[in-house]
Amino acid sequence: xxxxxxxxxxxxxxxxxxxxxxxxxxxxxxxxxxxxxxxxxxxxxxxxxxxxxxxxxxxxxxxxxxxxxxxxxxxxxxxxxxxxxxxxxxxxxxxxxxxxxxxxxxxxxxxxxxxxxxxxxxxxxxxxxxxxxxxxxxxxxxxxxxxxxxxxxxxxxxxxxxxxxxxxxxxxxxxxxxxxxxxxxxxxxxxxxxxxxxxxxxxxxxxxxxxxxxxxxxxxxxxxxxxxxxxxxxxxxxxxxxxxxxxxxxxxxxxxxxxxxxxxxxxxxxxxxxxxxxxxxxxxxxxxxxxxxxxxxxxxxxxxxxxxxxxxxxxxxxxxxxxxxxxxxxxxxxxxxxxxxxxxxxxxxxxxxxxxxxxxxxxxxxxxxxxxxxxxxxxxxxxxxxxxxxxxxxxxxxxxxxxxxxxxxxxxxxxxxxxxxxxxxxxxxxxxxxxxxxxxxxxxxxxxxxxxxxxxxxxxxxxxxxxxxxxxxxxxxxxxxxxxxxxxxxxxxxxxxxxxxxxxxxxxxxxxxxxxxxxxxxxxxxxxxxxxxxxxxxxxxxxxxxxxxxxxxxxxxxxxxxxxxxxxxxxxxxxxxxxxxxxxxxxxxxxxxxxxxxxxxxxxxxxxxxxxxxxxxxxxxxxxxxxxxxxxxxxxxxxxxxxxxxxxxxxxxxxxxxxxxxxxxxxxxxxxxxxxxxxxxxx
Numbered sequence: 223x224x225x226x227x228x229x230x231x232x233x234x235x236x237x238x239x240x241x242x243x244x245x246x247x248x249x250x251x252x253x254x255x256x257x258x259x260x261x262x263x264x265x266x267x268x269x270x271x272x273x274x275x276x277x278x279x280x281x282x283x284x285x286x287x288x289x290x291x292x293x294x295x296x297x298x299x300x301x302x303x304x305x306x307x308x309x310x311x312x313x314x315x316x317x318x319x320x321x322x323x324x325x326x327x328x329x330x331x332x333x334x335x336x337x338x339x340x341x342x343x344x345x346x347x348x349x350x351x352x353x354x355x356x357x358x359x360x361x362x363x364x365x366x367x368x369x370x371x372x373x374x375x376x377x378x379x380x381x382x383x384x385x386x387x388x389x390x391x392x393x394x395x396x397x398x399x400x401x402x403x404x405x406x407x408x409x410x411x412x413x414x415x416x417x418x419x420x421x422x423x424x425x426x427x428x429x430x431x432x433x434x435x436x437x438x439x440x441x442x443x444x445x446x447x448x449x450x451x452x453x454x455x456x457x458x459x460x461x462x463x464x465x466x467x468x469x470x471x472x473x474x475x476x477x478x479x480x481x482x483x484x485x486x487x488x489x490x491x492x493x494x495x496x497x498x499x500x501x502x503x504x505x506x507x508x509x510x511x512x513x514x515x516x517x518x519x520x521x522x523x524x525x526x527x528x529x530x531x532x533x534x535x536x537x538x539x540x541x542x543x544x545x546x547x548x549x550x551x552x553x554x555x556x557x558x559x560x561x562x563x564x565x566x567x568x569x570x571x572x573x574x575x576x577x578x579x580x581x582x583x584x585x586x587x588x589x590x591x592x593x594x595x596x597x598x599x600x601x602x603x604x605x606x607x608x609x610x611x612x613x614x615x616x617x618x619x620x621x622x623x624x625x626x627x628x629x630x631x632x633x634x635x636x637x638x639x640x641x642x643x644x645x646x647x648x649x650x651x652x653x654x655x656x657x658x659x660x661x662x663x664x665x666x667x668x669x670x671x672x673x674x675x676x677x678x679x680x681x682x683x684x685x686x687x688x689x690x691x692x693x694x695x696x697x698x699x700x701x702x703x704x705x706x707x708x709x710x711x712x713x714x715x716x717x718x719x720x721x722x723x724x725x726x727x728x729x730x731x732x733x734x735x736x737x738x739x740x741x742x743x744x745x746x747x748x749x750x751x752x753x754x755x756x757x758x759x760x761x762x763x764x765x766x767x768x769x770x771x772x773x774x775x776x777x778x779x780x781x782x783x784x785x786x787x788x789x790x791x792x793x794x795x796x797x798x799x800x801x802x803x804x805x806x807x808x809x810x811x812x813x814x815x816x817x818x819x820x821x822x823x824x825x826x827x828x829x830x831x832x833x834x835x836x837x838x839x840x841x842x843x844x845x846x847x848x849x850x851x852x853x854x855x856x857x858x859x860x861x862x863x864x865x866x867x868x869x870x871x872x873x874x875x876x877x878x879x880x881x882x883x884x885x886x887x888x889x890x891x892x893x894x895x896x897x898x899x900x901x902x903x904x905x
Contacts, residue, residue: 259542263627269317282404317568322595345400395423443477444459504523506562512573562580676730678727699738770801830904831884832869
């Protein structure tokens with residue numbers, strides 16, 4: 223398939239093209255969704271493991287072509303050696319063939335500044351000019367606060383380390399979780415002579431016992447690469463000027479966030495003594511993806527990965543992935559992790575594939591352990607330019623098109639391939655221990671498609687859940703935002719309880735729209751509030767939207783109107799031909815009045831359109847027809863009919879015509895006249 227690169231200017235040019243300036247110290251809104259990265263497919267479990275021991279593993283790619291990484295609480299790659307709270311390692315090779323060795327540990331790497339109750343942990347690493355810099359923090363034994371941090375230095379590829387042993391560079395819980403922007407081998411991709419360092423205040427992730435405030439902001443500093451250990455040389459981002467250029471200050475109190483995300487996930491859970499109400503900004507990495515000219519920040523919460531992208535080190539940052547692995551217990555085939563990093567050494571040539579390192583501690587009662595250097599693959603799809611180009615085709619299931627990525631709130635077993643495998647008897651559910659109010663199943667694509675129908679087949683149902691309360695709806699992703707499709711109808715009627723399934727198919731139709739994502743969403747039911755799915759299809763076909771006028775009230779109508787007569791929907795009044803509702807037009811004047819709708823068609827195809835109509839005795843000149851622009855392709859004229867009567871026209875679509883207008887209406891005779899319309903269809 224074609225690859226689309228982001229045609230972004232280099233940083234020097236991009237400075238003048240940022241969004242509205244942010245005043246120093248001003249707060250930011252939550253990071254919005256990305257429109258540059260359209261799809262993100264991530265392995266749900268470890269793909270490459272190693273013979274090593276420990277967690278965290280911030281890393282950098284040095285001039286000797288080796289990766290260097292530091293782990294916390296473990297032995298590192300020399301697993302026969304001693305345990306330490308911090309260990310530096312050399313890693314050779316590329317996935318899946320990795321090997322390594324332990325180089326330095328404990329007191330040889332850094333100091334503990336905060337006394338008893340704290341240990342050293344690595345948070346970030348940079349390789350530049352043959353030198354390695356490592357950010358080391360004091361982390362409490364409860365993992366819930368970080369009062370101090372400093373930068374240590376190695377000029378012999380990690381064997382020995384030096385630092386100011388008199389005091390930490392950062393203290394008072396300010397900028398004490400630090401990681402560096404990763405600019406490739408020996409920082410060869412760096413835009414200038416600075417190192418860029420990101421930092422969190424208070425803690426490295428959500429403070430579970432609220433000893434300190436939970437981090438929701440990411441801050442940015444820069445320092446000349448030859449003065450990294452000189453605290454006086456550090457400048458902090460304070461906002462942008464009126465031309466969008468970043469401003470810097472040597473006073474850390476002036477700093478402003480480059481990214482804010484105040485969302486909380488898993489606000490309530492069913493299991494007692496399970497961590498909940500978690501913030502999503504945590505210790506991770508920022509990697510410059512040179513082929514894409516994009517910066518990628520990898521964050522996480524206890525149960526999710528949260529990934530962001532930006533054209534510059536300072537933003538604007540936008541979220542492109544929220545991957546929910548569900549609550550504990552996890553399995554070897556389905557698990558998230560913490561301290562997510564992306565080593566630049568393992569980027570693909572096109573920048574679309576990369577490897578994510580993350581760990582699961584055996585201390586977390588997570589159900590599985592991934593306590594070693596561990597990688598899984600992340601694959602991105604960039605948003606293709608232009609609009610949708612697909613024509614109506616009932617045989618084309620967009621869920622099986624090139625580049626599709628299935629999505630869900632979560633998935634208990636992690637395998638979403640069931641959604642588009644063509645089988646209606648499978649099942650996947652989002653049982654994840656969260657007391658949740660929304661559940662969804664669908665797809666994203668790296669390009670826009672036009673669509674107007676989704677078929678949703680339910681999965682397994684039990685007293686605990688597997689269905690939606692009330693009626694599910696279809697949402698479309700447009701410009702990064704999820705919005706409800708217009709004029710939705712569901713057939714058969716969705717019961718809104720456990721009788722909806724299992725393995726029952728519901729067709730949701732709506733007005734055609736272009737989107738690069740679609741999902742069926744609703745409120746999950748059962749004692750554990752989850753839904754299930756066996757299959758989800760998405761199509762663009764010739765159909766009349768809301769032809770039975772059964773769409774719920776509110777929101778835009780599928781039907782346009784021509785003329786001045788009154789018109790609307792009889793809802794549940796007993797006037798319908800079928801179902802509960804019908805459309806109507808009523809007026810006492812003269813002139814043309816009609817309900818109309820544009821319907822997608824394929825050039826050269828033949829279609830039959832039908833409608834059921836009845837009227838008052840005064841009707842003399844009513845018409846049901848199909849036109850292209852002002853050209854009538856087919857029309858039937860009729861007068862008064864006391865009972866619903868079928869009206870039909872058959873047309874052949876002219877060349878270069880992709881939509882036609884279906885209409886039902888009348889010329890008013892100058893006296894009170896009405897028609898009732900129902901069950902307008904195409905075939």
